[in-house]
Amino acid sequence: MTTPDTKPAEAAVPTNFVRQIIAADLAAGKNDGRVVTRFPPEPNGYLHIGHAKSICLNFGLARDFGGVCHLRFDDTDPAKESMEYVASIQEDVRWMGFDWQDRMFFASDYFERLYGFAVRLIEAGKAYVDHLSADEIREYRGTLTAPGRNSPYRDRSIAENLDLFQRMRAGEFEDGACVLRAKIDMAAPNIVMRDPTIYRIKHVDHYRTGQAWCIYPMYDFTHCLSDSIEGMTHSICTLEFENNRELYNWILDTLKTPCHPQQIEFARLNLSYTVLSKRKLIELVDKGLVSGWDDPRMPTISGYRRRGYTPEAIRNFCERIGVAKAASTVDIGLMEFCLREDLNKRTPRVMAVLRPLKVTIVNYPEGQVEELDAVNNPEDPGMGTRRVPFSREIFIEREDFMEDPPKKFFRLAPGREVRLRYAYFITCVEAVKDPATGEVTELRCTYDPQTRGGDAPDGRKVQGTLHWVSALHAAAAEVRLYDHLFSRENPDEADGGRHFTDHLNPKSLEALTGCKLEPGLALASPGDRFQFERLGYFCADARDCRPGHLVFNRSVTLRDTWAKIAKKEVGKKKGGVSGT
RNA sequence: UGGGGCGUCGUCAAGUGGUAAGACACAGGACUUUGGUUCCUGCAUUCGGAGGUUCGAAUCCUCCCGCCCCAGCCA
Secondary structure, X not given: OOOOOOOOOOOOOXXXXXXXXXXXXXXXXXXXXXXXXXXXXXXXXXXEHHHHHHHHHHHHHHHHOOOEEEEEEOOOOOOOOOHHHHHHHHHHHHHOOOOOOXXXXXXXXXXXXXXXXXXXXXXXXOEEEEOOOHHHHHHHOOOOOOOOOOOOOOOOOHHXXXXXXXXXXXXXXXXXXXXEEEOOOOOOOOHHHOOOEEEEEOOOOEOOOEOOOOEEEOHHHHHHHHHHHOOOOEEEEEHHHOOOHHHHXXXXXXXXXXXXXXXXXXXXXXXXXXXXXXXXXXXXXXXXXXXXXXOOOOOEHHHHHXXXXXXXXXXXXXXXXXXXXXXXXXXXXXXXXXXXXXHHHHOOEEOEEOOEEEEEEOOOOOOXXXXXXXXXXXXXXXXXXXXXXXXXXXXXXXXXXXXXOOXXXXXXXXXXXXXEOOOOEEEEEEEEEOOOOOOEEEEEEEEOHHHHHHOOOOXXXXXXXXXXXXXXXXXXXXXXXXXXXXXXXXXOOOOOOOOHHHHEOOOOEEEEEEEXXXXXXXXXXXXXXXXXXXXXEEEEOOOOOEOOEEXXXXXXXXXXXXXXXXXXXXXXXXXXXHHO
């Protein structure tokens, strides 16, 4: 009568070390059971898929543990930040499906309080104004193995430091003339603790505070205090900040802030065939190597959106990759899988011919047009059916015909019969060629009137089914085929002093014009997604697609077993030749 | 030669002393009016390595090896 626990029915609840820490904290009664997290981007660029992982983590934690997640702009470097980025970040987080409600904050709103904290640090004898130049500071800092030396300005009086810091704020000094440093330990084994700079002078307008300030706090000083001010319980960041945790804790301990959040670090996302450092993405945009932040080849959220990705697919991806501390690189194929999985369920099917080859059905009555029934989505009968026009002249895909087909090629060839999806069986009787080039310019076929709809009453089978578009009714379109932006699995890999842009994939964008779509597509609106049968998922371009000028982006191809077989056959042939 | 981290299938990743989940990829097969979808099947006798503790170790201990991060007045 012993019944094992009935767990198989439960869907696997995502588990990771961050969730475990929070669950344990909750169980221990820490923070009065509150969970407060934050997503803290610097508005100096557009959000990318790595940020999406962080967004899903922070907002997901708040959602699942009954807490809240703030959106906070970490805007302490006026030279790089702008309102354009703030706007794009808000749009992208919302599009991802997350809601910060009224909890949007800016570190720049804390400048006055941060200044007050700095004064307190000086008063406690824990900070000083240093006149060493940037170069000298670096020199005095020591190296990884050698301790640093104290600055000659390290021991001035509190009163003098207070006066100097006030004058820094008042604008009495030029950029770089001096900085405010925390007074910790120049011999600390952790270099971050060797009297880190916490304020620098920058006579630069800030996109939000304008000219109110000419001194700006550094990240290490700003971040922990902003977290504390907002009552964070868990401050989740990426691995490279692990060294900074000691300073994060030192500042809050020294200032004795009532709220001291726990910093937890996780591994940032890396994706194969992709670069994800903001510096590099900015470079791609600035050098015009892509059309902009939302170029459909960019790994930005706006790029994926324009490419035709759904928030669901991206969230799902972020769920599947997990959260851990080991530096890792996720296969871009997983991302594509997540997209197909989502689009397969929700997307209407449609026929489109990208590289048209004209076919004349010689025994089909001239001038006759039939409306044939087609299923919109075999995955979801509720999506209904539509009618597509058929006539004597149609287009099929160029690569669906071969004059001298290899084994296992199931498509059209001289004398061979195939099915036109939802239409008729046709047999190729002649391939018309350009006498000059030998190129096949048109196919002449016969059709079997008995096979209307695609089934033969005599039970006869065909091996292949082709998509097609009636020449008379086709809508013209431009279709952009995208591939990985980089041809290297790891574009960052520095080999032979090559720059990452040397690995840009020359075939990452192929724009096809003169594509033929079934007529219903003429009404497509920007952002509409479809499956072009046998080809892939496509999305009407949000910028360039308009009535009379259709532009579609390929979001992702369908799985292509034939391509795999063809590739294998080629490999076999090669192997055979070299073997003799 | 300093400090901080990390090493489980090709790629991610569970596992927290009781005898290696899952996903993607890959390989077979079934079904199919998308060479799509779906469905079966296979895919780590072994957890960076070597010792040790234990009835029992991916999990504990010791040593070794490898990889990542830190010397911005960036975040």
